[in-house]
Amino acid sequence: MTLPGVLLLDAAGPEAGLLAAAAAARGHQVHAATTAMAYAGYGPELKGLLAGRIVTDFAQPDRPLDEIAAYARRHGIGAVLTVNEYLTELTAYLCAELGLPGNDPGRARAARDKAAMAEAFTAAGVSTPHTVLARDDAGLRAALADPRVGFPCVIKPLSGAGSAGVTVVSGPAGAAAAADAARAAVGMYDSGGDPRVLVQAFAAGTEYSVESLIQDGTTTHLAVTRKRVTGGPKRVETGHSLPVSLPPAVEAAVHREVEAAIRAAGIRHGASHTEVIVGADGRCVVIEIGARLAAGQIGVLIQHALGIDVWAALLDVALARPATLAPTARGYATVRFVTSPRAGRLTSVCGFPKTGSGVPFVRWRAVIGGLVHVPGANGHRLGSFVVTGPDADEVEERADALLRRVRIQVEPILENGPGQVRPASTSAIAP
Numbered sequence: 001m002t003l004p005g006v007l008l009l010d011a012a013g014p015e016a017g018l019l020a021a022a023a024a025a026r027g028h029q030v031h032a033a034t035t036a037m038a039y040a041g042y043g044p045e046l047k048g049l050l051a052g053r054i055v056t057d058f059a060q061p062d063r064p065l066d067e068i069a070a071y072a073r074r075h076g077i078g079a080v081l082t083v084n085e086y087l088t089e090l091t092a093y094l095c096a097e098l099g100l101p102g103n104d105p106g107r108a109r110a111a112r113d114k115a116a117m118a119e120a121f122t123a124a125g126v127s128t129p130h131t132v133l134a135r136d137d138a139g140l141r142a143a144l145a146d147p148r149v150g151f152p153c154v155i156k157p158l159s160g161a162g163s164a165g166v167t168v169v170s171g172p173a174g175a176a177a178a179a180d181a182a183r184a185a186v187g188m189y190d191s192g193g194d195p196r197v198l199v200q201a202f203a204a205g206t207e208y209s210v211e212s213l214i215q216d217g218t219t220t221h222l223a224v225t226r227k228r229v230t231g232g233p234k235r236v237e238t239g240h241s242l243p244v245s246l247p248p249a250v251e252a253a254v255h256r257e258v259e260a261a262i263r264a265a266g267i268r269h270g271a272s273h274t275e276v277i278v279g280a281d282g283r284c285v286v287i288e289i290g291a292r293l294a295a296g297q298i299g300v301l302i303q304h305a306l307g308i309d310v311w312a313a314l315l316d317v318a319l320a321r322p323a324t325l326a327p328t329a330r331g332y333a334t335v336r337f338v339t340s341p342r343a344g345r346l347t348s349v350c351g352f353p354k355t356g357s358g359v360p361f362v363r364w365r366a367v368i369g370g371l372v373h374v375p376g377a378n379g380h381r382l383g384s385f386v387v388t389g390p391d392a393d394e395v396e397e398r399a400d401a402l403l404r405r406v407r408i409q410v411e412p413i414l415e416n417g418p419g420q421v422r423p424a425s426t427s428a429i430a431p
């Protein structure tokens, strides 16, 4: 019997690679819909396991849907998945078009565009920070004067990801530069030039994400993840750890909000990654939701800490088969992201861990001789490694010790040299 083909909407990145490998190992023919540029970056292993590919242009509004649907029909595709934040809406439309298990296309924008998300959350009664869409500088001034926003507030792009262009603004003086940064953070397939930004009330508390799998509208929460995030105006993730056990009443409140967010975003079949902030009083607000598995190696953490094969589970959901989600282990896992202490040219790295006992995953992605940045977005990570074991404290200590051993040499580059040019401010905000 021929198994249905599996189509990934872009297969770049470690999560997509693991998903592709899992599908191929189960005997499915794996296909990728990709762009010419992304395909050029696929490694030989990934290229070797693909049975076929369709090269398209995800920046076009309708073309990819028609082209990919036609390709899927020609190649007996029985499951369409993505781990790419920017392609979750297209995936929902494709699944609907092909009659495959997928999310509600009519609501899928809410998991992609943070203005639509804020609207959908508010309409569904999800606790979320008050959010104002500022269409121009006058709108920005009005948003900053809105008593439901106040200071500090957060200025962010509508459709960004990876914390790019997100700034915590402590007073009116920083707002213009923050709005510029949000406008400059162009999404993967956007052409830029959108003057709109979001201004959001700041939620104080501890950040978590909830990793869930939804099958036929039934949600299973796989884990709560504690996020390590830098303080200051640029909140960049420095690591994740799971599973976190919250006090039962807090966990119940978090799950309630997350489930409401999942429904609001029309997530019916597949993974969700919901970011929440829990205040000192135990109240939970939802910062955002993604209709996909978490990035940043959280899938690898779930696999090693809890023994859940998330890749197999994602495939099962996409193929309308019952997924196996019960944990088979009771361990703990954490990932640390290596970043540069300063901007410049990376000249050397030593002490980066290798895989071995308790270190199941390492990934180095920076190039010696290349430009590196003070972390301002997740894209500035140089590498990452995962540590796992039975005891949370020991795992955290070991991860910190391994991180301290990493030595990075960065040579300064001239002010206004390549990569150092600062765009002029295009906003003027009166205090």
Ligand SMILES: Nc1ncnc2c1ncn2[C@@H]1O[C@H](COP(=O)(O)OP(=O)(O)OP(=O)(O)O)[C@@H](O)[C@H]1O
Pocket (backbone or CB within 6 Å): 129, 154, 156, 160, 161, 162, 163, 164, 166, 200, 201, 202, 203, 204, 207, 229, 235, 236, 237, 275, 277, 287, 288, 378
């Ligand atoms: N309303 C808020 N209150 C407090 N902190 C916030 C708020 N919004 C964003 N942040 C901080 O900024 C970070 C990035 O924001 P957000 O998650 O909205 O951006 P993103 O680009 O989707 O990031 P990522 O893809 O890394 O999740 C959050 O993880 C959090 O630390």
Ligand SMILES: [Mg+2]
Pocket (backbone or CB within 6 Å): 163, 275, 288
């Ligand atoms: Mg986020």
